[in-house]
Amino acid sequence: MQKAQKGICGRLNVRVNIELLSISNPVHKKDLAVRLTDDTDPFFLYNLVISEEDFQSLKSQQGLLVDFSAFPQKFIDLLQQCIQEQNKDIPRFLLQLVSSASVLDHTPVSLNVVETNPFKHLTHLSLKFLPGNDAEIKKFLASCLKCLKEDKMMLEEKLRKTEEDLTRQLSYTQQ
Amino acid sequence: MQKAQKGICGRLNVRVNIELLSISNPVHKKDLAVRLTDDTDPFFLYNLVISEEDFQSLKSQQGLLVDFSAFPQKFIDLLQQCIQEQNKDIPRFLLQLVSSASVLDHTPVSLNVVETNPFKHLTHLSLKFLPGNDAEIKKFLASCLKCLKEDKMMLEEKLRKTEEDLTRQLSYTQQ
Numbered sequence: 518m519q520k521a522q523k524g525i526c527g528r529l530n531v532r533v534n535i536e537l538l539s540i541s542n543p544v545h546k547k548d549l550a551v552r553l554t555d556d557t558d559p560f561f562l563y564n565l566v567i568s569e570e571d572f573q574s575l576k577s578q579q580g581l582l583v584d585f586s587a588f589p590q591k592f593i594d595l596l597q598q599c600i601q602e603q604n605k606d607i608p609r610f611l612l613q614l615v616s617s618a619s620v621l622d623h624t625p626v627s628l629n630v631v632e633t634n635p636f637k638h639l640t641h642l643s644l645k646f647l648p649g650n651d652a653e654i655k656k657f658l659a660s661c662l663k664c665l666k667e668d669k670m671m672l673e674e675k676l677r678k679t680e681e682d683l684t685r686q687l688s689y690t691q692q
Numbered sequence: 693m694q695k696a697q698k699g700i701c702g703r704l705n706v707r708v709n710i711e712l713l714s715i716s717n718p719v720h721k722k723d724l725a726v727r728l729t730d731d732t733d734p735f736f737l738y739n740l741v742i743s744e745e746d747f748q749s750l751k752s753q754q755g756l757l758v759d760f761s762a763f764p765q766k767f768i769d770l771l772q773q774c775i776q777e778q779n780k781d782i783p784r785f786l787l788q789l790v791s792s793a794s795v796l797d798h799t800p801v802s803l804n805v806v807e808t809n810p811f812k813h814l815t816h817l818s819l820k821f822l823p824g825n826d827a828e829i830k831k832f833l834a835s836c837l838k839c840l841k842e843d844k845m846m847l848e849e850k851l852r853k854t855e856e857d858l859t860r861q862l863s864y865t866q867q
Contacts, residue, residue, distance in 0.1 A: 651826035658837060665837065683862060684858070686862055687862055
């Protein structure tokens with residue numbers, strides 16, 4: 518991902534998480550939650566929640582032709598095109614993170630999917646994200662910690678089993 | 693550890709972390725930082741920082757006979773006495789976490805080391821802790837995540853080596 522700021526350009530490895538939240542109380546509705554994180558920076562967190570109404574204005578503003586239910590898959594397809602192109606010298610599709618501030622810190626950012634052809638840059642999609650506050654980062658880190666603890670326990674169990682299995686096989690073969 | 697609140701009693705597994713912080717700017721001074729955490733609750737965090745001056749008032753208030761430099765080891769000794777006694781039916785030393793609020797949430801707590809003899813309860817030490825705010829919890833969780841990631845990498849490496857070693861030994865024995 519290309520990070521474009523006031524005069525600063527660089528590469529970031531950002532993880533994009535897309536989740537469809539179903540809320541049935543008081544009325545049944547669906548929200549699309551998108552989260553940007555960086556595995557190397559625990560405090561990097563940007564959030565975007567798009568409701569069906571938000572999507573209608575996004576659709577008219579950016580001239581989108583898909584509806585809310587088809588949008589998540591279309592967004593994923595665009596991200597995958599960027600991933601496929603990311604190691605090419607001249608990538609046709611680029612994911613850009615643009616901030617109006619000089620430092621990428623506590624200001625909203627735009628995530629842009631940009632196609633570059635010989636003639637011009639075409640912005641396929643531009644989504645605005647808000648930086649996570651301390652409470653949101655705290656919650657996110659707690660969920661990471663939970664997953665990592667489970668991974669660690671599974672690894673310990675696998676190591677224990679591997680040692681046991683192979684030691685048994687070894688002693689059986691040596692007899 | 694015994695948790696004593698307004699009418700609520702329970703057992704908690706609290707991790708006590710004691711650290712001596714050396715600060716040399718602008719003047720050379722040492723602070724004792726004590727942290728209470730709970731491995732099963734990522735948002736449980738209580739902090740206490742004792743400077744040399746703080747310690748002087750603590751010493752006179754609680755009639756302590758040790759000086760600042762000897763205090764950390766004495767505190768650890770008291771904690772270890774509590775650990776040794778924790779599974780006994782009638783523990784002679786008890787660690788108590790006392791909150792003035794009905795729920796243990798965002799209010800200061802006191803950590804008491806209490807000796808119970810047939811005659812009375814003797815409080816050897818009482819330390820007041822402040823609950824960590826979102827920014828402090830966020831920082832603490834990020835440091836946990838870092839350690840856990842390192843542990844996981846070491847485990848993965850150990851698993852890889854174990855599989856490699858034992859498979860080699862096995863194929864050698866089978867020849």
